[in-house]
Amino acid sequence: MDKNITIIHPRPSSIVASLYTLRDLNVDVAVLHGPPGCSFKHARLLEEDGIHVVTTALDETGFVFGGHDALVNVLHKVNEMFKPKLIGVVGTCASMIIGEEMHEPVMEADLDVPVIEVEVHAGYRNNTKGVIIALESALDVGVIDKTEFERQRALLEEATNVELRHGAASREYLAPSRGDVKYKVAQRIIELLKEGKRGLVIMNAKKETGYMFADITVAINEVAEQLGKADNIVNMANIDEKLGLPRVRHHAECIANDLKEKGVVINENIGGLDEYPIAGNTVDQLIKDKYSNFDFAVISGVPHAIPMDHISNMELISVTNGPRQVLPLKEMGHEHVIVEIDLHPKTLGVNHIVESEFGATLREVAKESL
Amino acid sequence: MSIQKRIAIYGKGGIGKSSTASNVAAACADEGYTVMIIGCDPKSDSSITLLGGKRIPTILDLLHEEKDVKEEDVVFTGYNGVKCVEVGGPEPGIGCAGRGIIVAIQTLKKISKTLNEMDLIIYDVPGDIVCGGFVAPIRKGLVKEAYVLTSGEYMPLYAANNICRGLAKINTPLSGIICNSRSVSHEKEIVTKFASEIGTDLMAFIPKEQIVQDCERDGFSVMEKAPDSSIAQVYRDLAKAIMQRDTSVMPVALDDEHLRELTR
Numbered sequence: 035m036d037k038n039i040t041i042i043h044p045r046p047s048s049i050v051a052s053l054y055t056l057r058d059l060n061v062d063v064a065v066l067h068g069p070p071g072c073s074f075k076h077a078r079l080l081e082e083d084g085i086h087v088v089t090t091a092l093d094e095t096g097f098v099f100g101g102h103d104a105l106v107n108v109l110h111k112v113n114e115m116f117k118p119k120l121i122g123v124v125g126t127c128a129s130m131i132i133g134e135e136m137h138e139p140v141m142e143a144d145l146d147v148p149v150i151e152v153e154v155h156a157g158y159r160n161n162t163k164g165v166i167i168a169l170e171s172a173l174d175v176g177v178i179d180k181t182e183f184e185r186q187r188a189l190l191e192e193a194t195n196v197e198l199r200h201g202a203a204s205r206e207y208l209a210p211s212r213g214d215v216k217y218k219v220a221q222r223i224i225e226l227l228k229e230g231k232r233g234l235v236i237m238n239a240k241k242e243t244g245y246m247f248a249d250i251t252v253a254i255n256e257v258a259e260q261l262g263k264a265d266n267i268v269n270m271a272n273i274d275e276k277l278g279l280p281r282v283r284h285h286a287e288c289i290a291n292d293l294k295e296k297g298v299v300i301n302e303n304i305g306g307l308d309e310y311p312i313a314g315n316t317v318d319q320l321i322k323d324k325y326s327n328f329d330f331a332v333i334s335g336v337p338h339a340i341p342m343d344h345i346s347n348m349e350l351i352s353v354t355n356g357p358r359q360v361l362p363l364k365e366m367g368h369e370h371v372i373v374e375i376d377l378h379p380k381t382l383g384v385n386h387i388v389e390s391e392f393g394a395t396l397r398e399v400a401k402e403s404l
Numbered sequence: 405m406s407i408q409k410r411i412a413i414y415g416k417g418g419i420g421k422s423s424t425a426s427n428v429a430a431a432c433a434d435e436g437y438t439v440m441i442i443g444c445d446p447k448s449d450s451s452i453t454l455l456g457g458k459r460i461p462t463i464l465d466l467l468h469e470e471k472d473v474k475e476e477d478v479v480f481t482g483y484n485g486v487k488c489v490e491v492g493g494p495e496p497g498i499g500c501a502g503r504g505i506i507v508a509i510q511t512l513k514k515i516s517k518t519l520n521e522m523d524l525i526i527y528d529v530p531g532d533i534v535c536g537g538f539v540a541p542i543r544k545g546l547v548k549e550a551y552v553l554t555s556g557e558y559m560p561l562y563a564a565n566n567i568c569r570g571l572a573k574i575n576t577p578l579s580g581i582i583c584n585s586r587s588v589s590h591e592k593e594i595v596t597k598f599a600s601e602i603g604t605d606l607m608a609f610i611p612k613e614q615i616v617q618d619c620e621r622d623g624f625s626v627m628e629k630a631p632d633s634s635i636a637q638v639y640r641d642l643a644k645a646i647m648q649r650d651t652s653v654m655p656v657a658l659d660d661e662h663l664r665e666l667t668r
């Protein structure tokens with residue numbers, strides 16, 4: 035694949051990536067230094083997750099004369115309003131293009147709270163750049179240590195590669211698609227189970243999206259149980275509670291607890307919730323060693339990160355939350371691709387597994403066919 | 405009313421654009437034309453010698469104060485009725501002066517009736533066109549023709565040549581080259597040759613004279629303070645030539661080697 039293609043479908047920006055990273059670092063407030071509308075949709079969503087996202091609201095005058103005073107003022111304001119323990123300040127195209135210096139206003143504001151300064155704009159080809167810049171700054175302030183930083187950096191490099199190989203950055207233009215009809219795919223899974231076929235249920239989720247992808251694992255296990263085929267299923271999931279930033283570890287713990295409570299046994303724990311770019315290799319090795327004769331696999335989360343090497347002879351059903359991911363997955367050889375549309379907003383601010391559309395469909399179809 | 409002339413004077417930083425612009429503005433006013441000078445430099449020094457050394461509030465000053473800008477707040481009458489406007493801008497090293505010019509020009513276009521009543525509008529721009537904002541007057545259709553000011557030295561000619569290349573790129577016709585002398589040898593020949601090779605004419609050869617700086621220090625143009633000096637006559641002739649000029653060309657820039665050869 036050509037790494038130098040210009041991708042013409044819009045993708046999440048580095049600014050947004052920085053915001054989510056700051057959230058994982060448990061900042062209480064993130065200040066966007068830029069125009070009032072920048073990243074508003076994600077800013078709103080993040081409030082669901084318990085972090086306040088505010089803006090310095092630079093206007094035309096701010097562009098021309100700079101936003102030094104505006105940033106100092108907003109820092110004072112949020113410090114009073116929210117009494118934060120950790121603050122992030124995030125650049126935008128507008129402030130970075132006019133050469134705004136964020137360190138000076140942060141010094142001038144002179145708060146008793148550590149501030150992570152993220153000099154980022156939306157112009158980077160890979161939005162993982164926004165994560166790296168945020169982490170570098172967090173390292174400087176002492177919010178994370180060098181080991182965790184290096185671990186994250188390696189993961190991000192892999193994440194970028196995954197997207198370049200088979201993801202949203204793999205093609206000049208990827209048309210969004212709603213994927214296959216959930217009802218039909220649910221029927222097919224039930225058929226396979228009834229026929230006594232053996233299946234792998236693999237969740238390779240990115241961080242909080244696991245709250246919904248895990249529901250698909252739960253639903254398949256429930257249905258297999260009802261059909262008396264529970265033994266034909268092997269579950270894999272990336273829910274290692276000891277890996278990742280505090281918030282991410284907490285998500286793993288919550289999901290693991292729920293699974294346990296619902297009686298779902300994860301046979302293979304394939305890594306941390308932030309290890310979706312590399313967990314695919316673990317999965318590949320496991321299948322090669324132990325499960326190569328399975329008949330089908332349901333892969334949720336970031337299915338395109340699982341190498342095709344040892345699954346290509348299985349019937350593949352994948353569940354993604356990216357409408358632009360449908361085409362690449364089909365091309366990789368996944369027979370059925372379904373999209374959990376709007377998954378992400380529903381997984382913010384929760385600490386329990388939330389019902390997925392596909393999970394719900396599967397449960398209904400199973401009722402009819404029993 | 406005759407056809408309105410809207411010109412900009414480009415040239416290397418410090419070569420004398422502002423003093424030439426203000427003296428030409430004054431000379432045209434003396435001839436009975438209505439003239440406006442619009443300073444597009446954050447330094448705001450284009451009109452100062454037409455206003456007895458006084459500074460006027462700039463468009464961006466007022467926008468910064470979030471005021472509702474009206475024409476009378478930013479258009480001031482200077483020497484012999486010349487209308488003076490300064491765009492202004494942020495302090496050096498802060499914010500974005502280029503964006504500032506764009507915003508100010510849009511504002512001026514919206515609020516100024518006088519703009520359309522002038523016989524001549526001169527845009528005085530800063531030396532280097534460093535970003536899109538600095539060509540906003542052209543892009544927004546407020547400049548119809550350009551003059552390039554240079555001396556016979558290599559670097560100013562090099563800058564002038566680059567400007568010509570830029571003008572062609574943004575489809576702006578060049579109406580002539582003006583030489584502001586730095587008293588180098590064969591200067592007039594060099595610049596005359598340069599002008600003709602670019603495809604245009606030398607409009608004037610302005611000598612280097614102390615009196616320009618003396619008047620400037622006191623806050624006046626030569627036209628006002630020393631109307632009988634020989635250099636005042638040069639500005640007068642240039643002003644007439646500009647007002648009568650009816651040809652312009654798409655300039656063709658010279659290649660580097662050729663340009664070097666020209667100044668040897």
Ligand SMILES: Nc1ncnc2c1ncn2[C@@H]1O[C@H](COP(=O)(O)OP(=O)(O)OP(=O)(O)O)[C@@H](O)[C@H]1O
Binds near residue numbers: 415424532
């Ligand atoms: N013909 C001249 N004889 C003597 N001095 C001159 C002449 N023309 C300009 N100067 C002087 O040269 C200096 C620079 O001129 P001016 O400010 O007009 O240049 P400029 O091209 O507008 O500069 P900038 O690019 O910084 O705007 C001034 O002090 C001015 O008085």
Ligand code: SF4
Binds near residue numbers: 073126
């Ligand atoms: S262009 Fe950049 S600064 Fe403007 S809204 Fe988009 S991301 Fe934000």
Ligand SMILES: [Mg+2]
Binds near residue numbers: 530
């Ligand atoms: Mg000047």
